[in-house]
Amino acid sequence: MRADARANREALLAAARQLYAARGTSAPFSQIAAEAGVGIGTLYRHFPTPDDLIVGLLTDVLEQVTAICRRHRERLSGADAAAAWRDVVDDLVALELGPLVPQLVADRALADLPSDLLDLRAEGLGEIERLLDLAKRAGLVRPDVTTLFFQAGLAAFSRPLPALLGDAAPGLRAWLVEVYLAGLRPTADDGAAVSLSSPAARRSPRR
Amino acid sequence: MRADARANREALLAAARQLYAARGTSAPFSQIAAEAGVGIGTLYRHFPTPDDLIVGLLTDVLEQVTAICRRHRERLSGADAAAAWRDVVDDLVALELGPLVPQLVADRALADLPSDLLDLRAEGLGEIERLLDLAKRAGLVRPDVTTLFFQAGLAAFSRPLPALLGDAAPGLRAWLVEVYLAGLRPTADDGAAVSLSSPAARRSPRR
Amino acid sequence: MRADARANREALLAAARQLYAARGTSAPFSQIAAEAGVGIGTLYRHFPTPDDLIVGLLTDVLEQVTAICRRHRERLSGADAAAAWRDVVDDLVALELGPLVPQLVADRALADLPSDLLDLRAEGLGEIERLLDLAKRAGLVRPDVTTLFFQAGLAAFSRPLPALLGDAAPGLRAWLVEVYLAGLRPTADDGAAVSLSSPAARRSPRR
Amino acid sequence: MRADARANREALLAAARQLYAARGTSAPFSQIAAEAGVGIGTLYRHFPTPDDLIVGLLTDVLEQVTAICRRHRERLSGADAAAAWRDVVDDLVALELGPLVPQLVADRALADLPSDLLDLRAEGLGEIERLLDLAKRAGLVRPDVTTLFFQAGLAAFSRPLPALLGDAAPGLRAWLVEVYLAGLRPTADDGAAVSLSSPAARRSPRR
DNA sequence: GATGAATGAGCCTTCATTCAT
DNA sequence: GATGAATGAAGGCTCATTCAT
Numbered sequence: 001m002r003a004d005a006r007a008n009r010e011a012l013l014a015a016a017r018q019l020y021a022a023r024g025t026s027a028p029f030s031q032i033a034a035e036a037g038v039g040i041g042t043l044y045r046h047f048p049t050p051d052d053l054i055v056g057l058l059t060d061v062l063e064q065v066t067a068i069c070r071r072h073r074e075r076l077s078g079a080d081a082a083a084a085w086r087d088v089v090d091d092l093v094a095l096e097l098g099p100l101v102p103q104l105v106a107d108r109a110l111a112d113l114p115s116d117l118l119d120l121r122a123e124g125l126g127e128i129e130r131l132l133d134l135a136k137r138a139g140l141v142r143p144d145v146t147t148l149f150f151q152a153g154l155a156a157f158s159r160p161l162p163a164l165l166g167d168a169a170p171g172l173r174a175w176l177v178e179v180y181l182a183g184l185r186p187t188a189d190d191g192a193a194v195s196l197s198s199p200a201a202r203r204s205p206r207r
Numbered sequence: 208m209r210a211d212a213r214a215n216r217e218a219l220l221a222a223a224r225q226l227y228a229a230r231g232t233s234a235p236f237s238q239i240a241a242e243a244g245v246g247i248g249t250l251y252r253h254f255p256t257p258d259d260l261i262v263g264l265l266t267d268v269l270e271q272v273t274a275i276c277r278r279h280r281e282r283l284s285g286a287d288a289a290a291a292w293r294d295v296v297d298d299l300v301a302l303e304l305g306p307l308v309p310q311l312v313a314d315r316a317l318a319d320l321p322s323d324l325l326d327l328r329a330e331g332l333g334e335i336e337r338l339l340d341l342a343k344r345a346g347l348v349r350p351d352v353t354t355l356f357f358q359a360g361l362a363a364f365s366r367p368l369p370a371l372l373g374d375a376a377p378g379l380r381a382w383l384v385e386v387y388l389a390g391l392r393p394t395a396d397d398g399a400a401v402s403l404s405s406p407a408a409r410r411s412p413r414r
Numbered sequence: 415m416r417a418d419a420r421a422n423r424e425a426l427l428a429a430a431r432q433l434y435a436a437r438g439t440s441a442p443f444s445q446i447a448a449e450a451g452v453g454i455g456t457l458y459r460h461f462p463t464p465d466d467l468i469v470g471l472l473t474d475v476l477e478q479v480t481a482i483c484r485r486h487r488e489r490l491s492g493a494d495a496a497a498a499w500r501d502v503v504d505d506l507v508a509l510e511l512g513p514l515v516p517q518l519v520a521d522r523a524l525a526d527l528p529s530d531l532l533d534l535r536a537e538g539l540g541e542i543e544r545l546l547d548l549a550k551r552a553g554l555v556r557p558d559v560t561t562l563f564f565q566a567g568l569a570a571f572s573r574p575l576p577a578l579l580g581d582a583a584p585g586l587r588a589w590l591v592e593v594y595l596a597g598l599r600p601t602a603d604d605g606a607a608v609s610l611s612s613p614a615a616r617r618s619p620r621r
Numbered sequence: 622m623r624a625d626a627r628a629n630r631e632a633l634l635a636a637a638r639q640l641y642a643a644r645g646t647s648a649p650f651s652q653i654a655a656e657a658g659v660g661i662g663t664l665y666r667h668f669p670t671p672d673d674l675i676v677g678l679l680t681d682v683l684e685q686v687t688a689i690c691r692r693h694r695e696r697l698s699g700a701d702a703a704a705a706w707r708d709v710v711d712d713l714v715a716l717e718l719g720p721l722v723p724q725l726v727a728d729r730a731l732a733d734l735p736s737d738l739l740d741l742r743a744e745g746l747g748e749i750e751r752l753l754d755l756a757k758r759a760g761l762v763r764p765d766v767t768t769l770f771f772q773a774g775l776a777a778f779s780r781p782l783p784a785l786l787g788d789a790a791p792g793l794r795a796w797l798v799e800v801y802l803a804g805l806r807p808t809a810d811d812g813a814a815v816s817l818s819s820p821a822a823r824r825s826p827r828r
Numbered sequence: 829g830a831t832g833a834a835t836g837a838g839c840c841t842t843c844a845t846t847c848a849t
Numbered sequence: 850g851a852t853g854a855a856t857g858a859a860g861g862c863t864c865a866t867t868c869a870t
Contacts, residue, residue, distance in 0.1 A: 211829085211830095212829075215829095215830090245830075245831085246830060246831040246832055247831080247832070248829090248830060248831050248832065249829080249830055249831075252829070252830075
């Protein structure tokens with residue numbers, strides 16, 4: 001029955017991920033269990049607390065991040081770097097990092113996550129950093145873009161848009177990715193205009 | 208008594224807005240009423256359904272959008288267009304449109320909103336369109352950027368990122384806005400590279 | 415509706431007390447509410463936490479303890495002291511202190527109870543002490559019996575006996591009261607035999 | 622394998638007894654199994670229903686009751702009858718019969734118990750009766766005390782008092798046992814005063 | 829109009845019990 | 850025989866909504 005248990009666990013993770021991605025908001029546990037085709041008790045056996053479920057989901061996603069990065073790394077050094085770069089970003093966005101990572105961790109601090117997960121996160125960020133370095137070397141990204149900001153940006157707009165916006169704008173996400181990539185690119189005037197080197201100099205935004 | 212009722216209504220809207228913005232998640236109605244200093248029954252008198260409360264909040268926000276746009280329009284035609292453009296966007300972002308609106312409207316379709324509100328929305332979008340035209344004329348925005356996409360992008364980038372990302376990256380929102388503005392700017396090669404004229408030709412982003 | 419609310423509160427306390435006394439074990443909240451003829455939400459409004467319900471029950475009981483003691487005090491100084499003494503104890507036992515006080519407070523320390531309740535407890539113990547003094551003066555109780563032990567003894571056997579014992583022995587409780595009163599009485603040999611002055615000298619009981 | 626099974630059974634009974642005694646409240650079955658170091662399925666194999674577990678526990682206890690009585694019987698006929706009597710009672714109290722049994726049997730009637738167990742019970746009561754007779758003959762117990770009442774009183778007085786009382790009164794149980802024994806002793810006026818020969822003549826204890 | 833008490837539907841969680849391995 | 854995964858009924862609790870005062 002070990003095999004069955006594993007299958008159930010996978011089904012639960014898949015169901016949770018789908019529901020979280022679709023709804024953005026925390027779905028009832030009973031619904032996750034129903035979607036996975038198991039009883040509510042089984043969900044609790046595999047993930048005794050909501051945190052355990054989150055950790056499970058994040059583990060999956062981070063592993064995929066690493067896999068995606070590694071899959072594309074070689075091409076980024078080649079002649080087709082621009083296309084490769086867009087492909088990586090497309091894949092990362094398709095992961096729906098947005099709904100998962102930020103919404104689920106809510107008020108949780110990094111320190112509260114188990115060290116296993118933090119290791120995975122470090123690994124994923126490391127892979128992204130390598131990719132970003134290659135993209136910079138290929139002239140696709142300004143040198144001052146940090147790994148943390150880059151991935152945070154990815155998460156920021158890979159979140160689902162509420163129907164009010166999304167319905168009215170098919171193709172919106174693809175457009176957002178394009179704009180994001182364009183915004184990261186070095187500018188003709190050497191990138192000085194969009195540098196954040198002196199953000200304090202900007203007008204303080206109205207509260 | 209009319210004055211009292213109006214004051215209560217304002218207090219309720221303010222309380223709701225603050226709670227939504229602060230907690231990010233939908234607060235109990237009883238708490239909104241308590242925060243406003245009125246009984247729960249009074250909340251229901253002013254906003255019989257949750258939708259009524261949302262409509263009230265959206266109305267407030269849309270009126271502010273229109274006001275902001277009008278306040279800055281003149282400067283956008285002047286010599287300091289670039290600074291003016293950034294100021295408008297900063298003000299719009301400061302509205303917390305991102306954090307507020309999407310959470311409230313959830314899965315609601317445009318068609319479900321009352322015509323009053325749709326009128327206000329049309330007015331706000333009209334003002335944004337005028338602004339956008341001025342920005343295009345000043346060479347700050349590519350000509351193919353539509354009003355709908357622009358404001359949707361604004362909302363997407365200005366939504367709050369929860370703790371895991373937000374804490375780790377102070378200044379993230381300002382950076383995202385900068386990247387967004389940079390991405391909207393015409394490119395050296397005339398913007399052709401980032402055109403969405405043939406999005407279907409792109410690689411499928413899934414998996 | 416204040417009157418209704420008060421009536422509901424009383425009904426809830428009565429239902430809880432009856433159920434606790436009958437079952438000895440913590441009854442489902444839903445059952446208490448049903449017994450009181452109100453919705454489960456009403457129970458939670460009046461007693462947000464189980465502790466609040468306990469405090470309410472204890473308050474009631476302690477007030478009755480004080481009332482009983484005061485009612486009988488005069489007679490205890492009269493010629494009919496022996497009969498009066500038995501009546502007080504009967505009344506106190508009839509309160510079913512047993513099921514309420516010890517079972518409900520479970521792992522709670524005295525310090526956790528609100529000061530209002532502690533005051534009531536002190537008042538009740540004070541009344542019992544006065545009664546006990548009169549009983550001692552009337553030669554009905556040995557001088558070395560402390561108030562605390564006396565009331566603890568009352569609680570000890572006013573608890574409901576499980577069916578296994580109770581069914582098989584009608585009249586058991588009345589008999590226990592008699593034995594308790596007899597055990598408290600000064601003995602012919604001056605009470606030395608039952609004194610606890612040197613309990614350490616007794617054989618250590620097997621674990 | 623028979624030896625293993627027997628060991629498991631013993632471990633389960635020990636774990637159940639310890640948990641009941643320690644926590645006072647019924648512990649989850651899964652915890653009993655865990656404490657015994659076996660799977661939950663094993664618990665169910667040995668004790669298919671909760672009743673079977675109770676019967677197992679009661680069997681153990683009753684066997685010990687019989688053993689204790691037999692161990693002390695001789696001394697009760699000797700010169701040191703008073704000390705022997707107290708020792709027996711101490712040993713019986715130390716069995717934690719009070720804390721353990723009543724909680725387990727709850728609302729079960731005698732008739733529901735299996736005949737094996739009823740036989741054991743009869744045997745235990747028989748032993749107690751013999752002891753009681755010796756105590757009466759030694760002038761330690763009034764002649765009208767019945768075996769049933771005696772053992773029920775023992776259980777009633779030796780049940781544990783929760784924190785509120787227990788903490789405040791160390792030595793309470795020993796004191797209660799002393800008072801009980803004193804109350805059982807013949808009185809100077811021949812015991813007539815505490816006879817229950819006409820209990821119906823007493824004032825009704827309710828309200 | 830304002831108030832807050834009452835209600836019950838629905839989600840969360842535990843745990844006794846069954847059963848496939 | 851032993852194991853522990855799966856199940857779902859049951860109880861705890863919250864909160865949107867109604868309604869009597």
